[in-house]
Amino acid sequence: MNSIKIFFILLMTGTSISAQVAINTDNSAPDPSSMLDVKSVSRGFLVPRMTQAQRNAITNPATGLTIFQTDIISGLYFNAGTPAVPSWKLVGSNTGQWINNGSNIYYNLGFVGIGTTTPEATLSVANTSLSGIATAGSFQIGPSGTYNLVSDNNEVQARNNGAASTLYLQYWGGDINACASGGAALFNGPVVMYNNLTAYGRIGIKISPNYDLDINSTSYTASNVYSPYNGGTASQVIAGGTTTGTWAFYAYATTLGYAAYFSGNVYCTGSYLPSDEKLKANIQPMEKSLEKVMQLDVMTYDFKASEFPEMNLPHDKQNGFTAQNLENVFPELVKLNPAKKEQPVDFKAVNYTGLIPVLTKAIQEQQALIEKMQLKIDELEQTIRIK
Structure with missing residues (x-):
């Protein structure tokens, strides 16, 4: 305690000495490197x-x-x-x-490294299953020499040893939700696909795009684009073209399926089918059309709309043929539509437009018969007048 008393006396009197001071309870000497050595195991040093x-x-x-x-x-x-x-x-x-x-x-300055002593970005995370390469001011996951993920102020990129790599979102399944400003854009649902986006603003799904939206399906049972039923009066698909020689909507398919399938009524202001002679081969006159038409059974009927709701069949009275009856006479005008996910029943469809030439020819044949009979009637009338 004597050392403590001497220290406070010196402080109070303002005396200046050039010696070391120790404040403790065990009378130990001060450390040689210190001017003031305070030691305690039960009290602290209290500053102002x-x-x-x-x-x-x-x-x-x-x-x-x-x-x-x-x-x-x-x-x-x-x-x-x-x-x-x-x-x-x-x-x-x-x-x-x-x-x-x-x-x-x-932290205000410098880079932060997790798993690395040489961080290359504001935050660098290395020695993980995913890794990245970055420039100053960006975010990186992983080392530069292998797979990595990097981002800056407005982009995210996958890299592999300094070269471009593939970036997957929910590769093993799960939902992906992305909203634009105001919630105008939403992507939701299990996703297993790969896309290609070009610098020209094109998007390709399972293909390198040659068009603004290019979709390639490798499975004949899969639908390329599926838009579910929705209420209201909004259109689900809108396509517009204003320049001569362009198509607002263009679809094609092989003989294995239809270029388009519509579940419900279709309205259009006009339609054209290719019929140029230079496009045709094996051109032959049609024969016995009237005879074939007479084999058709024209019916009135109602569709089983409630039994097949997914097909959106009409509810009003219909006029036409059964596909089976028409197939017996004109098999080329009937096609089997196989069952699909959105239409789980196979059925036969009829090409009513293809009947127009048949009926036209039947009318011509009937008119020829009428004219022939009229000629005989005229001859009989002439004979009666002479007698």
């Missing part, structure tokens, strides 16, 4: 405590002057500047150090 305003009011604070600030960002502060130009620093928040603020921790 004040607010930020009180700290800033200190006149000509000495370089290294230390206080504990009690408000704003509390902590131990020291003057890293000069008495004339103070620069108060929070201990633990200098350049190269992290700053603690309540439950937050942040």
Whole structure:
């Protein structure tokens, strides 16, 4: 205790000495490197405590002057500047150090590396199953020499040893939701597909795109584009073309299926079919059309709309033929439509447009018979007049 008494007496009298001072309870000598050596296992060293305003009011604070600030960002502060130009620093928040603020921790300068001693981006994460390459100011996952993921202010890219790589979203399934401003764009549902986007704004699904939207399906049982039923009056697909020689909607298919399938009524203001003679071969006159037409059974009927709701069949009275009857006479005008996901029943369809030439020829044959009979009637009438 004598050492403590001597220390406080010297402080109170302002006496200046050039010796080391030890404050302790075991009478141990001070450390040779120190001017003041305070030792305790039950008490701490208490520095002056004040607010930020009180700290800033200190006149000509000495370089290294230390206080504990009690408000704003509390902590131990020291003057890293000069008495004339103070620069108060929070201990633990200098350049190269992290700053603690309540439950937050942040860093102002340099790069942060997790799993690497040479970070190449603001945050670099290495030694993971995914890895990346980055430029300064971007975000990277993984080292530069293998697979990696990198992003900057407006893009995300997958890389492999400095070259482009494939980026998958939900590769093993699951939903993907993406909303544009105001929620105008939404993508939702299990996704297993690969896309190609070009610098020309083209999108390709399972194909390198040659058109604005290019879709290629390798399975004959799969639908390329599926738009589910929806209420209201909005159109599900809108296509427009204003330049001569362009198509608003263009579809083609092989003989294995239809170019288009519509479940419901179709309305159009006009239609054309290719009929140029230079496109045709084996041109032969049609014969016995009237005889064949007489074999057709013209019916009135109702569709089983409630039994097949997914086909959106008409509910009003219909006039026409059965496909089976028409197939017996004109098999080329009937086609089997196999069952599909959105239409789980196979059925036969009729090409009513193809009947127009048949009926035209039947009328011509009937007219020829009428004219022939009329000629005989005229001859009989002439004979009667002579007698």
